[in-house]
Amino acid sequence: MTSIVQFENVGLRYGTGAETLSDVSFSLARGSFYFLTGPSGAGKTSLLKLLYLSQRPSRGLIRLFGEDAVMLPRKRLPGLRRRIGVVFQDFRLVPHLSAFDNIALPLRIGGMEDKDIQAPVNEMLSWVGLGDRASARPATLSGGEQQRVAIARAVIGRPDLLVADEPTGNVDPDMAARLLHLFEGLNKLGTTIVVATHDIHLLSRIQNANMMRLDRGRLSDPTGALRYPPRPPEDGQNR
Structure with a gap:
């Protein structure tokens, strides 16, 4: 499937401190569904900010919808942002x-x-x-x-890319399930979805969901190959 997001050796540093994200590389296929997991402080929100163009990286390449999002003139950023839906952790309602x-x-x-x-x-x-x-x-x-x-x-x-930061953190389990069903329906229409969550149980709610895990600013599965439920081993492989 066509890749609509590409990160290559992306690093992010705030000020003069240590890097929040280091050497992050991955690609997201059009119409895929990803859960972004990891402990508090791992860099999940920072990675989402790069995805929805709120933050530019300190180094590396980011391509969104075939455009170089790092070098793109600022006047063209609003056009890309209109193709991205964002659920902020602090809501940001008007x-x-x-x-x-x-x-x-x-x-x-x-x-x-x-x-x-x-x-x-x-x-x-x-x-x-x-x-x-x-x-x-x-x-x-x-x-x-x-x-x-x-x-x-x-x-x-119906954005091309939906980025959600802990979208079910303030709702009861029944509503969480309903909202995930909404995301799943949107995904089936072709939207690529990235959901950052601490709740590992959410991964079982979406069939064929992929998982990326951040730990100390690095992706432990940069290829996006992990899936939930895990794929069964092929014959002859260790179980």
Whole structure:
């Protein structure tokens, strides 16, 4: 399958300290589903920032959708970012907008007319269990409700790449399963998905999910070959 993300020997350093990420190399095929795991402080959020173009690397090559994201002029970055949906760990909802308008934001930025926005946003609100909270502003929503609005906003435009940082951390197990089902459905439509999580049990929820593990800023499986559930060994191999 076509690779839409390529990292080659990427390093990231904040200030003059030690590298947060070191020699990170991998590629993501179009339509693949990856879980990014690792202990706290391993660099998962930093890696996601590079993926959604919030941060530039200190060294190395990053290609997104065939473009050199490191050398690309800043004026062209918004065009790439519009192809990426992001679920932030701190939600980043617009405080003066309702739940409906927060979710509708990517569609409006993309130029969709208001008459065409109503139906898909209402459908998304219902899917995440917030059909009766469309007019609520973020300050009146619980943490779990804000998380669901953030997820709905990230997926509403069917992005080419979805990046999610602990997307199920503030919801109950039933809603977590429902949100993962939403991600899986989006993935089947062709979206490449990267979910950073501490919850190893999530890996069993998505069929044929791939796993990348960060440890002290390095990928322990840079090829992305690990899968969950593990592939059975071939005859003649050690079990």
